[in-house]
Amino acid sequence: MSYSEKLIDHYQNPKNVGTLDKAKKNVGTGLVGAPECGDVMRLQIEVDDATGVITDAKFKTFGCGSAIASSSLATEWLKGKSVDDALKIDNMEIVEELNLPPVKIHCSVLAEDAIKAAINDYRKKNGLEELQFEERIH
Amino acid sequence: MLKLPIYLDNNATTPCDPRVVEAMLPYFTEHFGNAASRNHPFGWAAEEAVDYAREQVAKLIGADPKEIIFTSGATEADNLAIKGVYDMYASKGNHVITCVTEHKAVLDTCKHIEKSGGEVTYLPVNNEGLIDLAELEAAIRPTTILIAIMYANNETGTVMPVREISAIARKKGVLFFTDATQAVGKVPVDVQKDGIDLLAFSAHKMYGPKGIGALYVRRKNPRVKVTAQMDGGGHERGMRSGTLNVPGIVGFGKACELASQEMETESKRLSALRDKLESALLKLEEAYVNGSTAHRLPHVANISFKYVEGEGLMMGFNKNIALSSGSACTSASLEPSYVLKALGLGDDLAHSSLRFGLGRFTTEEQIDYTIEHVSGTVNKLREMSPLWEMFKEGIDLNTIEWAHH
Numbered sequence: 001m002s003y004s005e006k007l008i009d010h011y012q013n014p015k016n017v018g019t020l021d022k023a024k025k026n027v028g029t030g031l032v033g034a035p036e037c038g039d040v041m042r043l044q045i046e047v048d049d050a051t052g053v054i055t056d057a058k059f060k061t062f063g064c065g066s067a068i069a070s071s072s073l074a075t076e077w078l079k080g081k082s083v084d085d086a087l088k089i090d091n092m093e094i095v096e097e098l099n100l101p102p103v104k105i106h107c108s109v110l111a112e113d114a115i116k117a118a119i120n121d122y123r124k125k126n127g128l129e130e131l132q133f134e135e136r137i138h
Numbered sequence: 139m140l141k142l143p144i145y146l147d148n149n150a151t152t153p154c155d156p157r158v159v160e161a162m163l164p165y166f167t168e169h170f171g172n173a174a175s176r177n178h179p180f181g182w183a184a185e186e187a188v189d190y191a192r193e194q195v196a197k198l199i200g201a202d203p204k205e206i207i208f209t210s211g212a213t214e215a216d217n218l219a220i221k222g223v224y225d226m227y228a229s230k231g232n233h234v235i236t237c238v239t240e241h242k243a244v245l246d247t248c249k250h251i252e253k254s255g256g257e258v259t260y261l262p263v264n265n266e267g268l269i270d271l272a273e274l275e276a277a278i279r280p281t282t283i284l285i286a287i288m289y290a291n292n293e294t295g296t297v298m299p300v301r302e303i304s305a306i307a308r309k310k311g312v313l314f315f316t317d318a319t320q321a322v323g324k325v326p327v328d329v330q331k332d333g334i335d336l337l338a339f340s341a342h343k344m345y346g347p348k349g350i351g352a353l354y355v356r357r358k359n360p361r362v363k364v365t366a367q368m369d370g371g372g373h374e375r376g377m378r379s380g381t382l383n384v385p386g387i388v389g390f391g392k393a394c395e396l397a398s399q400e401m402e403t404e405s406k407r408l409s410a411l412r413d414k415l416e417s418a419l420l421k422l423e424e425a426y427v428n429g430s431t432a433h434r435l436p437h438v439a440n441i442s443f444k445y446v447e448g449e450g451l452m453m454g455f456n457k458n459i460a461l462s463s464g465s466a467c468t469s470a471s472l473e474p475s476y477v478l479k480a481l482g483l484g485d486d487l488a489h490s491s492l493r494f495g496l497g498r499f500t501t502e503e504q505i506d507y508t509i510e511h512v513s514g515t516v517n518k519l520r521e522m523s524p525l526w527e528m529f530k531e532g533i534d535l536n537t538i539e540w541a542h543h
Binding site for chain 2: 014017032042113
């Protein structure tokens with residue numbers, strides 16, 4: 001299978017690999033996937049309480065190159081976005097940007113799920129109601 | 139100067155040895171005859187070449203040339219052996235015994251047998267990939283006509299206890315078929331000493347051309363017959379119709395001759411290189427060998443690197459090093475290797491495996507390069523693996539409620 005240059009670049013030089021302090025109230029953590037499925041993504045956001053803007057985003061991913069690239073791209077897109085705008089990120093945008101082949105679309109779905117899980121974790125920590133998302137078949 | 143990319147996927151296929159190609163070339167142009175043309179020199183030349191190659195092929199496995207049936211490859215030989223015995227011995231019974239780690243060419247043929255009314259027992263394997271001989275013996279019924287157990291596994295290189303299996307088959311009067319595709323030409327295989335009744339193998343796994351293989355069918359003690367699975371001109375003693383692939387057969391013969399000449403020194407050289415590779419990679423934390431290390435082909439190593447995913451791992455070096463993974467992230471099912479799972483590996487470890495298949499053209503320089511780059515990529519990916527971070531923090535991954543998807 002041949003991959004796009006953008007995908008390979010995100011794999012070789014991933015952006016924002018790392019860990020934020022999950023004890024902090026303004027850090028939201030999303031952990032999605034399962035080891036037996038071959039991919040696990042942990043995506044974290046740090047939110048400026050005053051403005052609701054995501055000031056930092058970090059990830060760690062266990063998975064194939066497409067999963068690593070999808071999460072790296074997601075963290076790039078998240079930084080500087082408001083939490084509300086972050087919720088609008090659709091997995092198909094990731095598919096298009098990285099030119100993911102059909103068998104790898106689930107990697108982009110996982111990244112979208114990780115974003116939503118991180119936001120929900122942030123909302124929960126800050127006394128906000130957790131958002132309900134449509135169940136999707138991966 | 140090291141030439142890239144490096145090929146370490148010799149269990150998938152091997153390059154043709156230039157000496158094999160040289161032997162084949164005249165049979166495309168000058169000696170193009172049909173080996174079945176009995177009435178002119180073109181046919182005679184082709185027939186003579188086939189006869190000579192048949193001797194070379196037979197000699198490698200200790201068989202008589204008359205016991206070699208040329209096929210298009212091991213898959214066809216597997217089909218012919220299993221379906222052919224099933225049809226031929228229908229009056230004796232309809233039960234076949236095989237094993238869960240067989241190649242799909244055997245497993246799917248067995249499924250076909252089940253669909254047409256036969257019964258199949260799939261023996262499990264232990265954590266080294268070996269079957270239990272007592273279990274095999276207990277599985278034999280009065281209706282059992284065939285035991286189909288591979289000589290050596292394609293993913294792990296684990297070598298089955300073939301002589302013990304054939305002794306049980308003999309004792310019980312059941313035929314023994316072995317898919318020896320990965321073993322022939324790599325380790326000594328002898329149909330007499332090993333007590334094999336039918337054996338499938340292929341040229342392209344041993345530096346011969348693709349598209350040619352053979353089925354050994356024993357002619358005495360006992361005389362074995364298989365029902366042809368293809369109708370036609372009655373070639374190959376009526377067991378496999380179709381114009382003989384003369385250049386392929388000549389190449390197969392030459393490949394067998396070279397293998398028998400070089401096997402002893404080659405297997406020593408390859409096992410030394412394999413051991414060097416393996417011991418270097420096992421220096422990484424949480425790296426495990428899959429399959430038996432005591433009963434194993436000399437050129438194969440299958441290693442799991444826990445907390446990194448195999449396909450992601452390969453992407454780190456697959457422009458420069460060609461090998462394969464037990465991870466099936468690209469397949470529609472997303473299921474990792476059924477062979478590794480049968481060994482009792484969890485899906486996570488099966489996803490984290492790499493198979494190294496060394497070959498005749500593998501050099502020590504290539505192995506050094508591979509050690510450096512595989513180790514480097516494992517370390518790099520672990521730095522970005524959430525599972526590795528949790529492991530390092532002492533978190534038991536089994537206590538986490540994963541969102542299965």
